[in-house]
Amino acid sequence: MKLANKPYKGTADWFPQEFTIRKYIFDVWRDVCTRFGYEEYLSPLVEPIELFQAKSGEDLGGRELMTITDRAGRVVAIRPEMTPSVTRMVSQIYETTTKPIRYFSIANFMRAEKPQRGRNREFWQLNYDIFGAEGISADLEILQIALEIMLSFEPPKGSFTLFLNHRKLIDELLRSIKIEDDAVTEAIRIMDKWEKLTLPDLEERLEKIGADQNAIEKIGKFMELTEMDGLLAEFPELKDTIGLKDVNSLIISLTKMGYGDWIKFQPNIIRGFDYYDGMVFEVFDNNPSNLRSLFGGGRYNGLSSIFGSEDIPAVGCAPGDETIKLFLESWGLLDQLESSKTDKYYLPLIDERYDTQCELLAKSLRSEGKIVERGLSLIKPGKALSYADKKRFRFVILLGEEEIRSNTYTLKDLSTGEQKNIAYSELQS
Amino acid sequence: MKLANKPYKGTADWFPQEFTIRKYIFDVWRDVCTRFGYEEYLSPLVEPIELFQAKSGEDLGGRELMTITDRAGRVVAIRPEMTPSVTRMVSQIYETTTKPIRYFSIANFMRAEKPQRGRNREFWQLNYDIFGAEGISADLEILQIALEIMLSFEPPKGSFTLFLNHRKLIDELLRSIKIEDDAVTEAIRIMDKWEKLTLPDLEERLEKIGADQNAIEKIGKFMELTEMDGLLAEFPELKDTIGLKDVNSLIISLTKMGYGDWIKFQPNIIRGFDYYDGMVFEVFDNNPSNLRSLFGGGRYNGLSSIFGSEDIPAVGCAPGDETIKLFLESWGLLDQLESSKTDKYYLPLIDERYDTQCELLAKSLRSEGKIVERGLSLIKPGKALSYADKKRFRFVILLGEEEIRSNTYTLKDLSTGEQKNIAYSELQS
Numbered sequence: 001m002k003l004a005n006k007p008y009k010g011t012a013d014w015f016p017q018e019f020t021i022r023k024y025i026f027d028v029w030r031d032v033c034t035r036f037g038y039e040e041y042l043s044p045l046v047e048p049i050e051l052f053q054a055k056s057g058e059d060l061g062g063r064e065l066m067t068i069t070d071r072a073g074r075v076v077a078i079r080p081e082m083t084p085s086v087t088r089m090v091s092q093i094y095e096t097t098t099k100p101i102r103y104f105s106i107a108n109f110m111r112a113e114k115p116q117r118g119r120n121r122e123f124w125q126l127n128y129d130i131f132g133a134e135g136i137s138a139d140l141e142i143l144q145i146a147l148e149i150m151l152s153f154e155p156p157k158g159s160f161t162l163f164l165n166h167r168k169l170i171d172e173l174l175r176s177i178k179i180e181d182d183a184v185t186e187a188i189r190i191m192d193k194w195e196k197l198t199l200p201d202l203e204e205r206l207e208k209i210g211a212d213q214n215a216i217e218k219i220g221k222f223m224e225l226t227e228m229d230g231l232l233a234e235f236p237e238l239k240d241t242i243g244l245k246d247v248n249s250l251i252i253s254l255t256k257m258g259y260g261d262w263i264k265f266q267p268n269i270i271r272g273f274d275y276y277d278g279m280v281f282e283v284f285d286n287n288p289s290n291l292r293s294l295f296g297g298g299r300y301n302g303l304s305s306i307f308g309s310e311d312i313p314a315v316g317c318a319p320g321d322e323t324i325k326l327f328l329e330s331w332g333l334l335d336q337l338e339s340s341k342t343d344k345y346y347l348p349l350i351d352e353r354y355d356t357q358c359e360l361l362a363k364s365l366r367s368e369g370k371i372v373e374r375g376l377s378l379i380k381p382g383k384a385l386s387y388a389d390k391k392r393f394r395f396v397i398l399l400g401e402e403e404i405r406s407n408t409y410t411l412k413d414l415s416t417g418e419q420k421n422i423a424y425s426e427l428q429s
Numbered sequence: 430m431k432l433a434n435k436p437y438k439g440t441a442d443w444f445p446q447e448f449t450i451r452k453y454i455f456d457v458w459r460d461v462c463t464r465f466g467y468e469e470y471l472s473p474l475v476e477p478i479e480l481f482q483a484k485s486g487e488d489l490g491g492r493e494l495m496t497i498t499d500r501a502g503r504v505v506a507i508r509p510e511m512t513p514s515v516t517r518m519v520s521q522i523y524e525t526t527t528k529p530i531r532y533f534s535i536a537n538f539m540r541a542e543k544p545q546r547g548r549n550r551e552f553w554q555l556n557y558d559i560f561g562a563e564g565i566s567a568d569l570e571i572l573q574i575a576l577e578i579m580l581s582f583e584p585p586k587g588s589f590t591l592f593l594n595h596r597k598l599i600d601e602l603l604r605s606i607k608i609e610d611d612a613v614t615e616a617i618r619i620m621d622k623w624e625k626l627t628l629p630d631l632e633e634r635l636e637k638i639g640a641d642q643n644a645i646e647k648i649g650k651f652m653e654l655t656e657m658d659g660l661l662a663e664f665p666e667l668k669d670t671i672g673l674k675d676v677n678s679l680i681i682s683l684t685k686m687g688y689g690d691w692i693k694f695q696p697n698i699i700r701g702f703d704y705y706d707g708m709v710f711e712v713f714d715n716n717p718s719n720l721r722s723l724f725g726g727g728r729y730n731g732l733s734s735i736f737g738s739e740d741i742p743a744v745g746c747a748p749g750d751e752t753i754k755l756f757l758e759s760w761g762l763l764d765q766l767e768s769s770k771t772d773k774y775y776l777p778l779i780d781e782r783y784d785t786q787c788e789l790l791a792k793s794l795r796s797e798g799k800i801v802e803r804g805l806s807l808i809k810p811g812k813a814l815s816y817a818d819k820k821r822f823r824f825v826i827l828l829g830e831e832e833i834r835s836n837t838y839t840l841k842d843l844s845t846g847e848q849k850n851i852a853y854s855e856l857q858s
Contacts, residue, residue, distance in 0.1 A: 002735070002736060002737035003477075003479055003480060003483065003517075003735050003736055003737075004477075004736075005517045005518075005520045005521050005736045005738075006521075007472070007473045007476075007517075008473055008475055008476055008477060008503075008505055009503075011473030011474065011475065012473065013470075013471075013472060013473065013518045013521070014470055014471040014472075015470055015518065015522065016468035016469060016470050016532070019468075019469045019470050019471055020469075022471070023469065034800060035795040035798070035799070035800055035801065036795065036800075036801070036802070036803075037773060037775075037800055037801060037802030037803075039445035039448075040445060040448045040449075040452065041442075041443055041444055041445050041448050042442075042443040042448055042451070043436070043442060043443075044436045044437055044440030044441065044442065044551055045440065045474075045507070045537055045539060045551050046437055046440065046495075046539070046551070047436075047437055048432075048433075048437060050432055051432060054432065063500075066475075066497045066499070067497065068495045068496065068497055068507075070495070070541055071492075071541060074437075074438075076437055078474070078497075078507070088432075088434045088436075089434075089442045089444065091434045092434050092435075092442070093444065098816065098819055098820060100805060102802070103445070108474055108537070110474060110475070112499055112500060122473055122474050122475070130805075133805045133806075135805065135806060137803075137805040137806065138805050141803060141805070144788075144792075148795075253785070253788070256785050256788075257785070257788050257789065257792065258792075306431070306432050307431065307432055307433075307434045308431035308432075309434075344466060346466075356682070356685050356686070359682070359685075359686050360686065363686065363687075366464040366465065366577075369464070370464065371463055371464050371465075371466055372464065372465070372466060373465070373466030373531070374465075374466075374566075374570065376529060376559075376562045376564065376566040376567050376570070377562075377564060377566065387527065390527055391527060
């Protein structure tokens with residue numbers, strides 16, 4: 001039987017060229033989080049499904065779970081997101097650990113959704129979170145890191161916008177239009193799908209949770225707002241809410257810190273996770289060729305209650321690899337990465353008598369931190385040069401009779417064409 | 430309902446202290462492979478199960494698979510090992526790519542086995558392989574990298590041994606005792622379990638594949654050999670086999686290259702994967718408290734045939750995180766890693782009026798590459814110092830009225846007790 005050699009639907013083979021791009025993104029994530037004092041952790045790949053069923057929402061925590069029944073009959077799922085897992089971890093150590101706790105992780109996830117541009121079944125995410133800090137200083141730091149990550153890619157002005165909102169503002173809206181407390185989760189799920197569902201579908205789902213015609217109209221108006229002024233004119237009753245006050249403070253602070261051009265209040269940013277209960281935000285690509293939400297985050301103080309813990313103040317964010325890559329492509333920010341020659345050395349075997357000397361020279365150069373690829377079979381110097389050129393290596397090292405006699409090696413720099421002889425001390429093990 | 434906050438059986442939560450150890454191991458892996466000119470790739474987390482059923486062996490490719498049935502009814506499994514996946518990837522590009530191809534990856538895997546010391550259900554592995562190189566120079570490089578990885582941890586002399594063997598030697602033995610060709614795979618599976626099964630079980634399984642009493646005895650004797658001399662005395666008919674010739678050449682070369690003290694020929698090293706067909710090896714911890722196989726590798730030219738490709742010469746190795754960690758622990762090689770103070774800066778808010786200045790100073794220091802943790806709420810200087818001490822930060826920065834007035838900040842070095850004032854240019858965004 002012959003097997004197919006293509007990857008499973010919605011997953012991808014990352015050959016080295018692709019891996020270089022992903023690693024560039026991961027390195028930026030790790031670097032920024034580390035500079036802000038975040039510590040790296042990792043959760044298990046699978047968790048009992050109840051963990052995700054609790055509050056991940058109807059898609060992620062439901063039909064999109066990739067589930068496995070183990071031999072003991074236990075049902076586990078590949079993590080579709082990190083927030084429940086990291087909350088589970090933190091709930092173990094919260095009482096005994098110095099707070100605030102700043103954590104980040106870079107991990108792979110799976111969701112059984114229909115693959116489409118920007119969405120794979122397997123994907124990688126950075127998750128960074130602060131636990132144990134209630135005030136908006138923590139919100140501010142989470143937003144700043146999101147901005148610093150984006151700015152690390154050196155994007156052009158106006159290329160992205162971070163849209164800020166607050167779940168307590170939505171809660172207040174729903175209260176003002178008489179949505180019952182126990183229908184709030186469903187109302188927010190509906191609002192989160194505003195762009196994806198048809199108007200009749202939206203109305204039907206809203207009527208089911210007791211929204212009257214006025215309420216439906218108000219929600220519709222709210223979802224079309226794009227400015228603070230419009231919000232205050234249309235919904236003066238929301239003016240003095242905590243949500244709006246916090247959003248205003250955050251915008252003022254971010255502006256003082258130099259991020260004013262990149263941020264904007266946007267009342268229809270919802271975030272489709274049931275557990276958010278404070279500030280929420282999403283970063284959007286403004287490139288006409290790639291208008292999309294890149295990633296987002298928010299506050300979720302209440303999630304820890306699923307473990308029977310007291311509320312643990314928590315706020316975080318989760319950028320994904322695929323959308324960040326689309327952003328970088330849309331603005332041509334990967335071009336340099338793809339064209340650079342690598343500082344690698346190629347050390348071919350041009351004279352069989354000196355195989356051991358070649359090995360020892362390679363060993364010695366590597367111990368200095370150099371990247372040295374050995375030729376595994378006899379090759380003519382000319383062919384060696386064209387091999388190195390094809391593989392975009394910068395240096396070729398030749399070790400033939402003449403070199404051995406003079407205790408040197410010939411170093412060719414393919415980027416300049418220069419060639420020199422370099423002495424080495426004896427090649428002995 | 431209250432959920433448990435412990436991880437799923439056989440998986441682990443890596444809190445930052447644990448993550449630091451794993452990352453140290455991963456960084457060594459990546460560093461050594463990179464210096465040998467290997468390029469990093471990554472395969473999908475899941476593959477159609479047929480890929481592993483083909484040649485991963487009765488355990489890994491059978492009852493230990495963690496399987497998922499997707500909504501289209503397709504059955505996939507979380508990868509239990511990398512070799513079939515990377516072979517699948519390479520088979521796509523083999524014809525059109527400059528050879529040899531040197532690849533490595535660091536990835537997570539799952540096997541539904543009984544968790545025990547050194548074996549978790551989820552684990553991480555380095556896989557490094559050369560494709561498209563037939564001769565023993567490639568085998569040699571794979572062995573050298575295994576040794577360099579081990580030596581990078583700076584272990585004491587005699588702490589580990591790399592045991593070398595050759596599948597063609599085993600094949601020759603089986604032929605000499607009249608095991609039929611189509612029973613060789615099963616015979617090797619039985620030999621691989623020699624230590625784990627009882628003698629009657631071994632005999633029963635061997636009889637089933639047609640081994641007579643002489644053959645069973647011979648296999649028993651072979652499995653007890655530990656020296657080249659013993660092998661030649663007991664099995665003179667194996668003297669001129671390719672397997673033995675290759676093993677000898679490899680040992681001579683490795684000795685010339687300075688690795689002689691770390692390597693040894695060992696005829697009963699089998700490796701429990703059906704696909705191996707040339708040199709095989711395993712690295713063992715020699716610590717009496719942790720006598721175990723750490724990892725291994727070998728040549729598997731024939732595996733690509735499952736994709737209907739021509740044989741692709743392939744040789745590789747796969748160290749795992751858990752056994753390497755046990756090795757490091759057994760020799761006390763993690764002690765230094767665990768006790769060091771981090772070069773982090775703590776910048777607390779000691780005067781609310783200067784919140785924005787603190788933010789801007791933190792931003793400026795981070796842009797110089799420093800790791801700066803901001804205090805999120807007002808704190809007294811004394812408490813700030815004890816917080817930093819508890820978290821093992823090296824530096825504390827204080828920005829109060831006096832400092833602001835003189836355009837400086839106070840820098841305290843907790844490792845020396847020194848304190849100085851450092852001037853900054855204006856703190857504006």
